[in-house]
Amino acid sequence: MTDSKLKLSLFAIRFTLFLFFSVWAIEKFIKPETTVAIWKAFYLADTLPLQASYIIGIIQSIAVLCLLFGVARFWSYGFFLLIHGVGTVLTYERLLDPYTGSNHLFAAAIPVFGALVALFLLRDEDTLFTIGNRK
Template identity: 45%
Template sequence: MKQEQKLKISLALIRFSTGIFFLVWSLEKFISPENAQKIFSKFYFMEISPAISQTAGIVQTIIVLAFMAGLLKTWTYGAILGMHAVSTFSTYQQLLNPYETSTSNKLFWAAVPLLAALIGLFLMRKEDNLLSITFDKK
């Protein structure tokens, strides 16, 4: 297998696995809006209603599906990267205390390599064209 094909497969795997990861979180806003309300309250210091949770879930799901399809790469890849960066940095207290015994803060560290992968995917977005919808003229 050629290096270029390996790169395309790798980028597509990052895109699809990240998209599935984000779908879990966006769909939770529909399935269990009260969990989303708790997360927004604890990590973003915002009180939201179930309607806002569901609206956010709709918007996030649309962005995630467009991202998974490889549409509008600069915007969708940037939006996913931005959402994940905000989410990761909002958990700085858990990241700084990974061995706190009352909670499982070590799991918050899973967000860090994903953030790095998303930065890499954003930087390589023009090369990520395996199984993506593109309107570029070639």
Template identity: 30%
Template sequence: MPKLRLPLLLTRLSIFYFLLPWQLMRFMSPGAADGIAKKYYHMPGLNETVGYAIGAFWIILLIAFLLGFKKRISYGLVFLLHTGAIFVVLPAYIMGTDNFNQLFLAAIPAAAAMGLLYALRDQDTLLSLK
């Protein structure tokens, strides 16, 4: 399906660009990342080392994802981890609740794009490692 190659590449690039700033924040502003973990994920204070380790894991994963390396694993993990994060903070997505945050809604179509890219991973061959 040659017509899918460019749209799939653009989807992969868009997802990478969507997720990367959140991981860079772990290094540039560890306090902000810690605050997000406390407020939305109800995690006790993460020390900087844990935040850096999570950020390093995600950046390595995102680079593999960007390169199309080990698609079943990299695309699958990006999709599962992102979608899992949506369910962890589900009240933030429900209109009418005190926790509703309209900005969080951007994560839903992003998750759908990740799922679509995972489903079509074998057709995603443009600028992609085998």
């Protein structure tokens, strides 16, 4: 694979992950009650206040912009790898039973996790349209 194809491929992964995670970041502001419900169902946080959704949304929005522009790649890519990995593990029951209800939608987490692993491992090669951290 040529260097330019690798860089373009990594940018494609980074950009599509940005789009994917932006949906969740924006949701924190426009439907904060969904964040509270998700945390209650999956993270056992029965008392998460509605205002916490906005704080989580701000953090996630900053992180998603860092992801888009390749800023602090070890930390920004690692952040999404960690939170998505934890979220995926916490939904293991739905992954093990994909044909009940809409559980099959949780299977989308698996290739997203794979893309995050690849992007994290190849972060030093990911320099197309990035800010800082150039090789």
